[in-house]
Amino acid sequence: MTAPLRIGFIPLIDAAGLIVAVEKGFVRVEGLDVQLVREVSWSNVRDKLNIGLFDAAHSLAPVPIASSLGIGHIKVPIVAPLTLSLNGNAVTVSPPLYAAIVHELDGDRLDPMATARALARVVAARRRSGSAPLTFGMTFPFSAHNYLLRFWMAAGHVDPDEDVRLVVLPPPFMVDSMASGQIDGFCVGAPWNSIAVDRGVGRVLHFGSDIVQRAAEKVLAVRQIWADKNPHVLAALVRAVFRAAEFAEVPENRTEVAQILARDEYIGVDAGVILRTLEGRLKVASDGTSREDSRFMMLAREDASAPDPLQAAWLYAQMVRWKQTPMNREGLKRAQAVFRPDLFEAALGRANAQQTGSSAMGAFAGPVFAPETIEAYFAALSAEPGSR
């Protein structure tokens, strides 16, 4: 038995791997004693991991890259030996904005390109009439939520820094802010989109997976120095969380998993909402219309758990695109090295990386992304009218 590991998490459904690992005994099988510590902000999770108050953390995927490169905060090398989830977000808009987009729509309402172009027309009309710019909420500057919103808007030639306002809001405040009219839309993870729909103040416009098919959402994050000093503990933790994520993916286990996550000490919301999310079956409108997508949130499916340096490179590219950091090849290389498939494979006793699923990002618009040709990627993006 080693000393208890302290692992910070935010009460969200994609912390399932960690929570189930503790509650269903996967950590005990590995001889680990884990104390999960619920946190209230991503900043807290980051800082407590960085200074060693946490041994590991449920982290927004871009944060370890930002910390490792010293972007926006002090520089602390962090590694991600396991992906906790791919996707799981949705873009939800207020009923009036939904109506305005549908009014301007000249294509399929599930096609993000059609909705983005419609959004551009809504934005232009508001500017002509002198209305205040639309405001969208997201959860953190270094988050897939921020990048997905921006990616979608920019594809329709809406400049997310000039044409609309993007504001950071803690997820529990999103729904109230929408109800009170302070924001017109948001991109956030589960269960908050469903809660906005249930309360009749929002309509799910897109799943995150409509925008990018495989987007790294949360990772297990540890300090590089801790990983170097505790290779066996790390491997045991990776195994435990991976097995737990696999457990949570089995359809027959979902009801039990939803009940565990629903408990007050974890997420503290209705188990039914959690179950729907695990099944990728979300109510998108308050009239009861629902939509299903097997890619809505992936915990261990399609090789989701293996950290993919391509994902890290894409996240780095978004940081560059939105001017959080200047582009340089060294930074790109270091960003890719934050995601460690080698640690994941070694923990599972697999000799070589066995990427079974497609590793492509599958973005709905823009040039195909490859780190080797990142300059050409930016050149192609900036060649599009209205983009940057």
Add this chain to the structure above:
Amino acid sequence: MGGESSPKIAIVDESPIRAALLEEGLREAGYTDVVRIGEMQSLLNRIYALDPDVIVIDLENPSRDVLEQMFQVSRAVRRPIAMFVDQSDAASIQASVDAGVSAYIVDGLKKERLKPILDLCISRFNAFAKLQNELDRARSALEDRKVIDRAKGILMKLKGLTEDEAYVLLRSTAMREKKKIGDIAQSILTASELLK
């Protein structure tokens, strides 16, 4: 303040007592321009309206992430801010996280002017936590005393003891069973409820 004007300090804290304690400490130390924000709705707009040089926020506040946005360069952010530490100051971060407080410095203020403010916040936050602990302890001691008094009354009535004898009986039982005297008293109350 060494000839320089007092920096404007915004305290973002949902606990009005702790915020008051902090404000008082800052004023005593000569910082005259201190404003409290207790309402988290449209926090960014409130901060812009105040235009502070330093922002202090408690770590139990989910709105801390809102402040992170102010590091970014965008139209929504007018004056960029930074975290209070530079790379070399890990001890400061550790002390402040332990105390449960974080401070942000708004563009323009010199870093060395922040350090004494942060140190003061850390000590006031620690003082508040200690005060709260003492309060909790005092409250439970008071509860215990009420329970013990009632248990004594029951023993006096049932066994014809004096008050002192009843107390000695409670205490010796607690010692023998290695329990707190309050717990023994509570079990007497429970038993007497059941046997009513």
